[in-house]
Amino acid sequence: MMKLMVNGQPTELPEGTTMRELVARFELVPEKVAIERNRRLVRAAQYDAVLADGDQIEIVTFVGGGA
8 A cells, every 4th residue: 555645635555556446436537627746736647657656636616606
């Protein structure tokens, strides 16, 4: 297992977990989130990259609306 911070919360994940799998774990839609890894924005094309022990991840969801 590896230890990460996800949205400020300590989280343990199996070794080899990708960002896409992390998003799925939270039941989010990859096309409707922005991910920051170690304070750097991650492009959707990189969501299959494997996370590393100690990574700090922030996931922000997009919410639509308006008048």
